[in-house]
Amino acid sequence: MPKTPLPLPARLNPVGATFIASLLLSLIAWLGSTINRDGMLYVRVGQAFIDGGFAAAREAFHWPFLGIFMGLLAKISGLSIEHAGYLINALFMAGASALMVACVQRRQPALVWLTALSVLALPGLNEYRNELLREFGAWYFGMLSLWLALRWDEKPTWLPVLVIQVCLGLAMLFRPEMACLYGALILWQLFAAPRGERLRRSAMLGALPLLGVALLTAAYLGGQIPADSRLAFDLGRINSASFDAKAELLASGLIDYARDDTRAILFFGSLALIPLKLINKFGIFLLPLGFLFLARARDQGLGRHALFTWAIAMQVLVLAIFVLDLQFLSGRYVGPILLFSVPFVAAGLHAMLARLPRWRLPILAVPLLIALANVVSLSPSKAYLVDAGHWLTANIQEPTTVYIDSGRTAYHAGWLNLQTPTRNDRPAIAAAVADPRYRLFVLEISRHDPAPDEWLDSLGLHVVQRFEHAKGDAVIVAERRAKP
Structure with a gap:
């Protein structure tokens, strides 16, 4: 041989x-x-x-x-x-x-x-x-x-x-x-x-x-x-x-x-x-x-x-x-x-x-x-996280006004030193909504989580931007509804 x-x-x-x-x-x-x-x-x-x-x-x-x-x-x-x-x-x-x-x-x-x-x-x-x-x-x-x-x-x-x-x-x-x-x-x-x-x-x-x-x-x-x-x-x-x-x-x-x-x-x-x-x-x-x-x-x-x-x-x-x-x-x-x-x-x-x-x-x-x-990956990329981060970079001047529980989105926004809370901690999110310091709420939603829309509505929030993955994961940017 x-x-x-x-x-x-x-x-x-x-x-x-x-x-x-x-x-x-x-x-x-x-x-x-x-x-x-x-x-x-x-x-x-x-x-x-x-x-x-x-x-x-x-x-x-x-x-x-x-x-x-x-x-x-x-x-x-x-x-x-x-x-x-x-x-x-x-x-x-x-x-x-x-x-x-x-x-x-x-x-x-x-x-x-x-x-x-x-x-x-x-x-x-x-x-x-x-x-x-x-x-x-x-x-x-x-x-x-x-x-x-x-x-x-x-x-x-x-x-x-x-x-x-x-x-x-x-x-x-x-x-x-x-x-x-x-x-x-x-x-x-x-x-x-x-x-x-x-x-x-x-x-x-x-x-x-x-x-x-x-x-x-x-x-x-x-x-x-x-x-x-x-x-x-x-x-x-x-x-x-x-x-x-x-x-x-x-x-x-x-x-x-x-x-x-x-x-x-x-x-x-x-x-x-x-x-x-x-x-x-x-x-x-x-x-x-x-x-x-x-x-x-x-x-x-x-x-x-x-x-x-x-x-x-x-x-x-x-x-x-x-x-x-x-x-x-x-x-x-x-x-x-x-x-x-x-x-x-x-x-x-x-x-x-x-x-x-x-x-x-x-x-x-x-x-x-x-x-x-x-x-070589044939599965959809996670570019939605990058897109969400870039949107924050372009639209938010002061990160302290944002409640964000998506560490990956914060990274792509360039907020390297920002400490993010536990993802999808609904009691913590509800408490943040009551805190006047926060103007925007950036939430990372897994496809395995309960549908968030009705819950967000109950908190008085409406979705401003939604960045989605093909499999159903998403990053949602929400703000308080304007009072009549």
């Missing part, structure tokens, strides 16, 4: 091609999209940093580093903070994708183009390209540390170890849980290094992180870490008392025969969120993963990419702690597992092409179509 199953020019650099293709996909995803809620927060953080420095950014959000980077780039480049954020995320995503291809190229060159195809097409990795998220920075610096570790493995010296640890520290500025990759590196060397080198290499990679963990644990147990800090919050997740309290609450809703098993139900039910979310986010790429094992081709992937196996294991451990604490799991939280699974997806595709040569074109065409489907 040829080294690569893809008929591509020999001079084409797979790492560079992946980087450029990733940037193009991010551009396609960005065109016509509107900023996500998290992205609005990071823009506010970036503006707070420009206006008041780190303390102001920290007050706006407890983990402000993405917003700070956005603010710095905006100040240097002249871009808006929002556009600076999209540029940063596109570069991070392209870098993470290219680094994954570079990692596989070092260990298994025959899979390099299939790796590029997989990393650009996996739904759970690529469907967030139109959003501003901290994950992209964490993925990039995490991948950079693993790529450096693979190079270090060929010639283990001290200086590269320090660079690896700095890169992981940078990854933690975006998502603190990326610290688990320190454990992956240590375990990788304990089991994969030459026998006489295992302890020495593990100590080189792990001495400084383990010392840091010991100092932080001692500080936490000694009450030296503020209770409202992010670190104390994350360490507090490893606490059985919170889990027991939730189990007792769950027991009150179960029949008598099930109450003795409440903890087991909550424990295993929470953990089940992880495989369910992974199945959803892998999508059709579960087929090559299954083929990798069923075709007994595991040595093509698992043996050569042990570092990624340990990285996946540590990420699963982090997610287990998270879901046991919150019984919730966002799709993007499984992103690192999907990213570190790319070599095994590529190995599965390679095995499928070898076993099913007549299906070569469909096997290769499907990931290409999925890569485009991830970034």
Whole structure:
């Protein structure tokens, strides 16, 4: 079988091609999209940093580093903070994708183009390209540390170890849980290094992180870490008392025969969120993963990419702690597992092409179509929020005269520092109508909310403008009816 199953020019650099293709996909995803809620927060953080420095950014959000980077780039480049954020995320995503291809190229060159195809097409990795998220920075610096570790493995010296640890520290500025990759590196060397080198290499990679963990644990147990800090919050997740309290609450809703098993139900039910979310986010790429094992081709992937196996294991451990604490799991939280699974997806595709040569074109065409489907949205855009924000900008000089419960509309109006109340809080809206300070009422209405027209009429309001989404969501601008 040829080294690569893809008929591509020999001079084409797979790492560079992946980087450029990733940037193009991010551009396609960005065109016509509107900023996500998290992205609005990071823009506010970036503006707070420009206006008041780190303390102001920290007050706006407890983990402000993405917003700070956005603010710095905006100040240097002249871009808006929002556009600076999209540029940063596109570069991070392209870098993470290219680094994954570079990692596989070092260990298994025959899979390099299939790796590029997989990393650009996996739904759970690529469907967030139109959003501003901290994950992209964490993925990039995490991948950079693993790529450096693979190079270090060929010639283990001290200086590269320090660079690896700095890169992981940078990854933690975006998502603190990326610290688990320190454990992956240590375990990788304990089991994969030459026998006489295992302890020495593990100590080189792990001495400084383990010392840091010991100092932080001692500080936490000694009450030296503020209770409202992010670190104390994350360490507090490893606490059985919170889990027991939730189990007792769950027991009150179960029949008598099930109450003795409440903890087991909550424990295993929470953990089940992880495989369910992974199945959803892998999508059709579960087929090559299954083929990798069923075709007994595991040595093509698992043996050569042990570092990624340990990285996946540590990420699963982090997610287990998270879901046991919150019984919730966002799709993007499984992103690192999907990213570190790319070599095994590529190995599965390679095995499928070898076993099913007549299906070569469909096997290769499907990931290409999925890569485009991830970034091309056929659903109606949320331009109504932008239109409502621009209308406010054009018609309202003083935001303090407006009661607005739509944070997204306020963002698009340029009112970044305006604190918006809870959406569709009808008692609060009724109280605001009685307050003479407010002249206009800007309300975000979901299609799932009760019809607002009769209720608005009962408050003495009439609709001035209505900005609607094709699915029924709307932003309504209302004012008091003139008295006869």
